[in-house]
Amino acid sequence: MSSRAEGIYDVDNANELDILQPKGDLMNRTSLHDKEALVAAIEMEERGYTFFKNTAGKAENSFAREVFDFLAGEELRHIEAIRRFQEDYLKGKSDNAEGLIERIKSGKGVAALEQLFAELAKSAPATGSDLDAYKFAMDFELKGEAFYKKAEAGAKDLNAKKLYGFLVGEERKHFKIVESCLAYFENPSEFFHQREKWHFEA
Numbered sequence: 001m002s003s004r005a006e007g008i009y010d011v012d013n014a015n016e017l018d019i020l021q022p023k024g025d026l027m028n029r030t031s032l033h034d035k036e037a038l039v040a041a042i043e044m045e046e047r048g049y050t051f052f053k054n055t056a057g058k059a060e061n062s063f064a065r066e067v068f069d070f071l072a073g074e075e076l077r078h079i080e081a082i083r084r085f086q087e088d089y090l091k092g093k094s095d096n097a098e099g100l101i102e103r104i105k106s107g108k109g110v111a112a113l114e115q116l117f118a119e120l121a122k123s124a125p126a127t128g129s130d131l132d133a134y135k136f137a138m139d140f141e142l143k144g145e146a147f148y149k150k151a152e153a154g155a156k157d158l159n160a161k162k163l164y165g166f167l168v169g170e171e172r173k174h175f176k177i178v179e180s181c182l183a184y185f186e187n188p189s190e191f192f193h194q195r196e197k198w199h200f201e202a
Contacts, residue, residue, distance in 0.1 A: 007174070009142050033154075034089065034155055034157050035162045037151040037155065037160070037164070038085065038086040038089065038160070040080060040147070040151075041082050041084075041147070041148070041151065041167070042082050042083060043077045044147060045075050045079045045082065046075075047074045048071075048140060048202075049072050049075035049076055049079060051136075051137070051140065052068045052069070052071040052072035052075060052137070053068070053069075055068045055074040055121070055137075056068035056069045056072060056199065058129075058133075059130050059169065060129065060130060061130045063181070064133070064134075064181070066128045067177065067178070067181055068137075070177075071174060071178075074099040074170070074174065077104045078104065078167065078170065080103075081100040081101075081103055081104050081161070081163075083099055084096065085097065085159075085160070085163055086157065089157070089160070094157050096159070097159035097160070097163045097166075098162070101162075101166045104166070104170070123140070130185075131186075134178050134181055134182040134185075135182065137174075137178045138175055138178050138179055138182070141147060141171050141172075141175035141178060142171075142175060143175045144167075144171040144174075145168055145171035145172050145175065146156060148164045148165075148167045148168040148171060149164075151164045152164035152165045152168060157163070
């Protein structure tokens, strides 16, 4: 899979958003301390939010706009939760992981997602640039999942480990959403055949 979304973002161009190559080297390390992992997580989520929001604004397909707006909102909730956890962690307390996870879950969630897919059949076919954006987003979500798995494995703080573990699932959920959208535009009949078997976690 290419990490380049032609027509949307040129990730090799320093003047464009490059969500796959963060400014520092934190995401590329084999292990991270909790403090470093939190900094890297916020940066990654901020880049994801900017990408999804900008892509929604550039999308030619109405369904693509709604999906990327939905994902931007998800990233924003992640940013807020991680920042809250980071603030408490730096103060020497980190017992709010459960509350933050519930806050993330209280977003638009499955109901909004199901509504999006219910409207999908009415959507015009995606353009080439929209399809490239879906592929780029899938790559980003896979890298996000891998990062959180690494952070979870290396976490010393049990609440940090719990938060990272939840975020692993969030990135996987987002990957499945984008993958499903791409599947529809590439093969609509198979998409609706497979849709009956799907289940998105809340």
